[in-house]
Amino acid sequence: MPKEFKRGKLAPLPSNVLIPERDLDKSPILECRRLGIDFGGLRAVDDLDLTIGRTEIAGLIGPNGAGKTTVFNLLTKVYNPTRGSILLDGTDTAGKTTVQVNRMGIARTFQNIRLFHNQSVLDNVLIGLHNSMTCSLASSILRLPSYWKNEKIARERAMEYLSLFGLESHANELAGSLPYGAQRRLEIARALATNPSLLLLDEPAAGMNPSETAELMENIVRIRDTFQIAVLLIEHDMNLVMGICEGICVLNFGKVIAKGSPEQIRENPAVIEAYLGRKGVAEA
Amino acid sequence: MMNRNKNFGRNLLTFAVVIAAYAILQPMVLAGSVSATLKGMLVPICAYVAMALSLNLTVGVLGELSLGHAGFMSVGAFAGATTAIALQQAVASAPLRLAIALAVAAVFAALVGFLIGIPVLRLNGDYLAIVTLAFGEIIKSIFNNLYLGLDDRGFHVSLLEDRTGLAEEGRMIIAGPMGIGNIPKIASFTGGFILILLCLAVIFNLVNSRQGRAVMAIRDNRIAAESVGIPVTKYKMMAFVISAAMAGAAGALFSLNYSTVVANKFDFNTSILILVFVVFGGLGNMLGSVIAAAALTILPEALRSFSNYRMLIYAIVLILVMLATNNPTLKMLIGRTIPKRKGAAESA
Numbered sequence A: 001m002p003k004e005f006k007r008g009k010l011a012p013l014p015s016n017v018l019i020p021e022r023d024l025d026k027s028p029i030l031e032c033r034r035l036g037i038d039f040g041g042l043r044a045v046d047d048l049d050l051t052i053g054r055t056e057i058a059g060l061i062g063p064n065g066a067g068k069t070t071v072f073n074l075l076t077k078v079y080n081p082t083r084g085s086i087l088l089d090g091t092d093t094a095g096k097t098t099v100q101v102n103r104m105g106i107a108r109t110f111q112n113i114r115l116f117h118n119q120s121v122l123d124n125v126l127i128g129l130h131n132s133m134t135c136s137l138a139s140s141i142l143r144l145p146s147y148w149k150n151e152k153i154a155r156e157r158a159m160e161y162l163s164l165f166g167l168e169s170h171a172n173e174l175a176g177s178l179p180y181g182a183q184r185r186l187e188i189a190r191a192l193a194t195n196p197s198l199l200l201l202d203e204p205a206a207g208m209n210p211s212e213t214a215e216l217m218e219n220i221v222r223i224r225d226t227f228q229i230a231v232l233l234i235e236h237d238m239n240l241v242m243g244i245c246e247g248i249c250v251l252n253f254g255k256v257i258a259k260g261s262p263e264q265i266r267e268n269p270a271v272i273e274a275y276l277g278r279k280g281v282a283e284a
Numbered sequence B: 001m002m003n004r005n006k007n008f009g010r011n012l013l014t015f016a017v018v019i020a021a022y023a024i025l026q027p028m029v030l031a032g033s034v035s036a037t038l039k040g041m042l043v044p045i046c047a048y049v050a051m052a053l054s055l056n057l058t059v060g061v062l063g064e065l066s067l068g069h070a071g072f073m074s075v076g077a078f079a080g081a082t083t084a085i086a087l088q089q090a091v092a093s094a095p096l097r098l099a100i101a102l103a104v105a106a107v108f109a110a111l112v113g114f115l116i117g118i119p120v121l122r123l124n125g126d127y128l129a130i131v132t133l134a135f136g137e138i139i140k141s142i143f144n145n146l147y148l149g150l151d152d153r154g155f156h157v158s159l160l161e162d163r164t165g166l167a168e169e170g171r172m173i174i175a176g177p178m179g180i181g182n183i184p185k186i187a188s189f190t191g192g193f194i195l196i197l198l199c200l201a202v203i204f205n206l207v208n209s210r211q212g213r214a215v216m217a218i219r220d221n222r223i224a225a226e227s228v229g230i231p232v233t234k235y236k237m238m239a240f241v242i243s244a245a246m247a248g249a250a251g252a253l254f255s256l257n258y259s260t261v262v263a264n265k266f267d268f269n270t271s272i273l274i275l276v277f278v279v280f281g282g283l284g285n286m287l288g289s290v291i292a293a294a295a296l297t298i299l300p301e302a303l304r305s306f307s308n309y310r311m312l313i314y315a316i317v318l319i320l321v322m323l324a325t326n327n328p329t330l331k332m333l334i335g336r337t338i339p340k341r342k343g344a345a346e347s348a
């Protein structure tokens, strides 16, 4: 029997956008206004308004090529928006780089996994901890006490992140040698190590079997509860999306065709037409 | 276990090999039981080993192909020899003067590395290789046209022709295409040995640190590295400048082993020669670089009749490197045959 997760009820902000009720008293972590990007003549994303609550688990769904990954690339400044604005925790990210946006609190995983394959599992997370470590180049090369202290603390923290995903026994293996599902989990651990306030997951369950997916759902909810962060995830597995997402945004041809709770999305005729189909409705 | 690096064993082995080689050769040198040819080659071997380690930091650890590494060697050779000449009276102790000359050379080369790095590190792959190649040639041209004299009023510099206007008792140090003459031959095998140990320590400590992991993250997946907040240009620059500094020190050691040094010694062929050491030794494999540089420096002397083929081998290796950096299948193949610095089996 699939596990039931507690999902927050959506409630309107003064601006009428919906976020989970428990986040109403806190300012939203993300606000996109009329966001858009063109690739030549193609409007890959157009007129996207998206608001995410402080501790919300939100879903971004839609058919292949709808522009979901492009939204992540806009949020993380891999691409600069052609139109519109992105407010992260109230601060406009215009003119910021990928690196700066990460330091401001956005971390992500990739649809096509991007691990440091030739480095150990532990090193992958240590790289994620880069900006929370402080030792200087001189202390690293001269092996000053601050190096050892820094390194010890970082390794302990890295092991904690690995244990969140049951990867601690693989710490010394090469990241590239892990099975597919474990690589996806390691990517989340690495992203989490950068201490984000908004975690973007691009198809985290792709290639996972049902039991791995069930475990992933628990992990995502647990991460949100433990770290009190927001999660925005792209996923085609409707059990996962409908099971843990509180707010859902549906894209088609770069445009938002529906927004709302899983219950609302499931019954939305435009979504059924463009994406879910009859079968999808039956499943979900 | 926690504080030990996963490549602890291999690093230890590398140090052991270098120390053993010194421990065997140095008493033989002192006892006079090495041939004159080998004795004369000890310092150049040390310089080439340090060069190979330096280039391996750029190519193997940072993952950028530099074809102008002799340029940094050249900067170091000229800066080091100039320093040694200028301090001839002021510093009596030859080992101390050698140490100062190497340090000054490293600083100058690092500075040049930084300046070159600003435009070069924005480029990727083949473009970077081509620009570093041009850099090597430019450095050569500059030193071929540089005149530097020293008298009691200080240093005098001019370009293209000698307009230094030295005082009578002044000394011409760099004389354009004639290079530097009357260099005090203060380089020693022990000095070279210490330089190699220092290079190894710096590289190993860097690789197993926050900074080194950032450098390798950029090499392995630039987009992922940026996504976790690693500033790409800063860490590329860091590795490149450290590599340049090592090459500078190696160049100074090299020049202080001969009575004269000319800019043409540090040409494209020298850059490629060092790249050959690195590729033969294995990208990222420091022990391999040490052995390849030493063996391939001795070999042409040992087999003089074969030295004609050297250029042919360079050409083939260079083409293979180009292919390997562009061809995923070949890359994988090479990755499998060359011992990886991050071998899983090495976990200490």
Ligand SMILES: Nc1ncnc2c1ncn2[C@@H]1O[C@H](COP(=O)(O)OP(=O)(O)O)[C@@H](O)[C@H]1O
Binding pocket: A039, A042, A044, A062, A063, A064, A065, A066, A067, A068, A069, A070, A071
């Ligand atoms: N860098 C790019 N240049 C040109 N077109 C792009 C680029 N990135 C994405 N696209 C196009 O934008 C559209 C949306 O792509 P994507 O965001 O990857 O879709 P999804 O993740 O929803 O499957 C596709 O038509 C894709 O071809």
Ligand SMILES: [Mg+2]
Binding pocket: A068, A069, A070, A111
């Ligand atoms: Mg996608």
